[in-house]
Amino acid sequence: MKYNFIAIEGNIGAGKTSLSTRIAQDYNAKLILEQFEDNSFLPKFYKEPEKYAFPLEMSFLASRFQQLKDQLGPRDLFKTFTISDYYIIKSLIFAKKTLAGDEFSLYTRFFNIIHQQLPKPDLFVYLYADTQNLQRNIRDRGRPYEQDIQDEYLEKIQQGYFEFIRQQADLRILVIDTNEMDFVKKEADYQKIVDVIRKDYEVGVHRITF
Numbered sequence: 619m620k621y622n623f624i625a626i627e628g629n630i631g632a633g634k635t636s637l638s639t640r641i642a643q644d645y646n647a648k649l650i651l652e653q654f655e656d657n658s659f660l661p662k663f664y665k666e667p668e669k670y671a672f673p674l675e676m677s678f679l680a681s682r683f684q685q686l687k688d689q690l691g692p693r694d695l696f697k698t699f700t701i702s703d704y705y706i707i708k709s710l711i712f713a714k715k716t717l718a719g720d721e722f723s724l725y726t727r728f729f730n731i732i733h734q735q736l737p738k739p740d741l742f743v744y745l746y747a748d749t750q751n752l753q754r755n756i757r758d759r760g761r762p763y764e765q766d767i768q769d770e771y772l773e774k775i776q777q778g779y780f781e782f783i784r785q786q787a788d789l790r791i792l793v794i795d796t797n798e799m800d801f802v803k804k805e806a807d808y809q810k811i812v813d814v815i816r817k818d819y820e821v822g823v824h825r826i827t828f
Contacts, residue, residue, distance in 0.1 A: 619645055619647070619698065619699050619815070619816060620816065620817075620818055621699060621739075621740035621741045622699050622700065622740055623690065623699065623700045623701075623702075623737065623739045623740050623741075624641075624647075624699065624700070624701045624702070624739060624740065624741045624743060624815070625701075625702050625704065625705035625739035625741070625742050625743065626638045626641075626701065626702065626703050626704075626743045626745065627704060627705055627707075627708060627742060627743065627744050627745070627779070628744055628745035628746070628747070628779075629747065629752055629772055629775050629776050629779065630752060630756065630764070630767065630772060630775065631747070631751075631752040631753070631754075631755035631756040631759070631764075631772075632745040632746075632747050632752065632755070632796070633745055633747075633755065633796065633801065633802060634703040634704065634745060635651060635652075635703045636801070636802050637703075637745065637801060637808075637811065638651070638701050638702065638703040639651070639703075640808065641701055641812065641815075642701050644812075645698060645699070646696075646697055646698050647697055647698060647699050647700060647701045648689070648694045648697040648699070648700040648701070649700075649701060649702075650685065650686070650689045650690075650700065650701070650702035650703070650704075651702075651703050652682065652685075652702075652703055652704040653681060653685060654678070656681075657674065657677055657678060657681070659673050659674040659677055660674060660763060661762075661763040662674075663716075664763050664764070664766060664767065665766075667716065671716040671717050671718075671721070672717060672721050672725070674716075675709065675712060675713040675716060675717060675725060676725065676728070678709055678712070679706075679709045679713075679725075679728065679729060679732065682704065682706055682708075682709055683706060683732045683735075683736070686702070686705075686706055686736050687735065687736065689702075690736065690737055702739075705739055705742065706732070706733060706736055707733075707782060709729060710725075710726070710729050710733075710782075711775065711778040711779055711781075711782055712775060712778070713725050713726075713729070714778055715771075715774040715775055715777075715778050738789060739789075740790065741790045741791075741792060741815070741819065742786075742789055742790065742791045742792070743791075743792045743794065743815060744779060744783065744791065744792070744793045744794070745794055745796050746793055746794065746795050746796060746797070747796050747797055748797055749769050749772050749773055749776070751796075751797055752772050753767075753769065753772070783823055784823075786823070787821075787822075788821055789821060790819045790820070790821055790822070790824075791822070791823045791824065792814065792815065792819060792824050792826065793823060793824070793825040793826065794811060794814065794825075794826045795825070795826065795827040795828065796811075798828060799811075799828060807828075810828055814826050
């Protein structure tokens with residue numbers, strides 16, 4: 619790999635963890651996986667989003683910052699690079715879509731303090747999948763608290779990522795359309811994605827459709 623730090627991002631059910639884990643195994647990378655299943659607010663949020671949105675987003679922000687700060691510090695001499703299945707920016711993207719205006723203003727103040735303390739990824743990879751495919755993946759992995767996620771919520775999050783991507787001027791961003799792929803079950807599809815990620819990219823947005 620040509621990068622020191624790669625962040626794999628995408629909507630809920632896009633396959634971020636599966637791809638990051640496989641690449642880490644194949645290329646001797648240090649792997650950072652989001653620890654979302656330990657968040658006690660998550661099941662509550664899916665049932666009562668208005669009540670639990672702010673504590674959920676604040677707890678995610680705190681845990682993501684602590685994990686990335688710890689893991690992106692000293693270089694692991696036995697690993698060739700670092701790959702993560704999320705980046706801290708997802709905190710702001712999700713919060714913007716779930717919080718009320720005054721809550722989001724307060725949240726943004728905390729986020730801006732935290733964000734500047736973390737290094738940017740050398741390559742930001744966004745796995746794009748449409749809502750139908752996201753819902754299929756969510757059903758297949760069978761997490762009980764995710765089964766009632768509505769299409770509207772997934773579409774809001776997707777739009778949030780698109781807004782972020784359009785605003786970036788100093789980040790290498792690779793958008794991969796995965797709608798016609800199954801990189802978990804089909805080796806050829808996985809290899810296509812790896813080949814694309816391994817290329818050199820200038821700063822800016824690069825969209826790949828297979």
